[in-house]
Amino acid sequence: MEFEMENCCHFLNISILVIVHPDVKNWIKYARFEEKHSYFAHARKVYERAVEFFGEEHMNEHLFVAFAKFEENQKEFERVRVIYKYALDRIPKQEAQELFKNYTVFEKKYGDRRGIEDIIVSKRRFQYEEEVKANPHNYDAWFDYLRLVESDADPDTVREVYERAIANVPPIQEKRHWKRYIYLWINYALYEELEAKDPERTRQVYQACVELIPHKKFTFAKMWLLYAQFEIRQKNLPFARRALGTSIGKCPKNKLFKGYIELELQLREFDRCRKLYEKFLEFTPENCTSWIKFAELETILGDTDRARAIYELAIGQPRLDMPEVLWKSYIDFEIEQEEYEKTRNLYRRLLQRTQHVKVWISFAQFELSAGKEESLIRCRQVYEEANKTMRNCEEKEERLMLLESWRNFEEEFGTDCNRERVDKLMPDKVKKRRKLKAEDGSDAGWEEYYDYIFPEDAANQPNLKLLAMAKLWKKQQQENEAEEMAPDNDIDESES
DSSP states (O other), X not given: OHHHHHHHHHHHHHHHHHHHSOOHHHHHHXXXXXXXXXXXXXXXXXXXXHHHHHTTTTOOHHHHHHHHHHHHHTTOHHHHHHHHHHHHHHSOGGGOXXXXXXXXXXXXXXXXXXXXXXXXXXXXXXHHHHHHHHOTTOHHHHHHHHHHHHHHSOXXXXXXXXHHHHTOOOSSOOHHHHHHHHXXXXXXXXXXIIISOOHHHHHHHHHHXXXXXXXXXXXXXXXXXXXXXXXXXXXXXXXXXXXXXXXXXXXXXXXXXHHHHHHHHHTTOHHHHHHHHHHXXXXXXXXXXXXXXXXXXXXXXXXXXXXXXXXXXXXXXXXXXXXXXXXXXXXXXXXXXXXXXXXXXXXXXXXXXXXXHHHHHHHHXXXXXXXXXXXXXXXXXXXXXXXXXXXXXXXXXXXXXXXXXXXXXXXHHOOHHHHHHHHHHSOEEEEEEEEEEOTTSOEEEEEEEEEEEOTTOGGGXXXXXXXXXXXXXXXXXXXXXXHXXXXXXXXXXXXX
């Protein structure tokens, strides 16, 4: 009886103690007192009252460690797991080192593989939380964090992390600062569509993203195209067209036009393609690839007159990014249509703009491939005309390239007379020296280089004469040396 009275007094003292001095250590003493005297239900209530008393604002890891160990002693392993997880989700990482350590030990003792994996995931979540708190604009950390929660968490948790991530808009409106950020939106939309299977939320993500981007300064064509492709997958063609039309209206870009045209081509909406090409070429009239694609579309549709008119408009533009590609495409088009006379006229028009050796060689090869009786004559005439035109060309390598092409032609189709004639036109390759100057104007020594001397060049005739005389002198020297050596050989033979 006296022992029970003593315990009762001690119990009242501890109860008063936690009321007057509600420290964590006093609550733990109170619960351990109940546990020591086998009042396990009372001990659990003490721990629960302590957790409720301190709330989420003043959580302490020591209280939860003691509570978990109490439940562990009672073999209530699921309760232990719930306590640890509850505390780890709410206490900051830097204040929960002991808590996490004890949880790890517990899972190693009583947990299965899944439990140990949960610990590792929790630890990594803590690490990522610390990283994104330290630098909210560290998008690589957000990507890693999202990859983790997508593999393990429920959709609501994943969405909550995505919303936190996309809230960190780059502070500077420069595209290079947004390139990583925009992929948070892309991944968010793909998650909603492919994992969560929620098309309405996916649409909301895309719409929120395109509204956020400052289109007057820059845009992301990839985002618009992904949005349109999503609507196509949802069989919502008007929404897809509206998205692409809005993108072109707000921020026209080559990639957007190409994507929209490709969509309409797949749908066989050729009139829409024509209108889009017209808008595209109004936006970038110097884009040769677009002109060529537009003309190729008309060719596929069988309207060669429209294709020819497009080519004519294209070559008439004052500025083009790749004129040589455009002209080649136009010439190939006329060759495919077997309009040989028009092809010749195109070559003539092109040669009025440029005298490049490759144009001449291509012209000659066209005449050779025309397949008519006079093709060899026409081809030879082109080579002759090109050779005359290029006599004043400063690039001697180009002139040599023309003559080599002509010689190859004559070797295959010409007579001995023709081949001999071209051989006489071939230049002599001579080694020369020239003085070099440094950037400051001082002498930098001499360098050797090869020059070509063409027989036809009147200005080079003195050089040719000098070169011929030098060759003749060298030949005479060699003959004299041979004659001097001959008598010596005769004497040696007689003595022997």
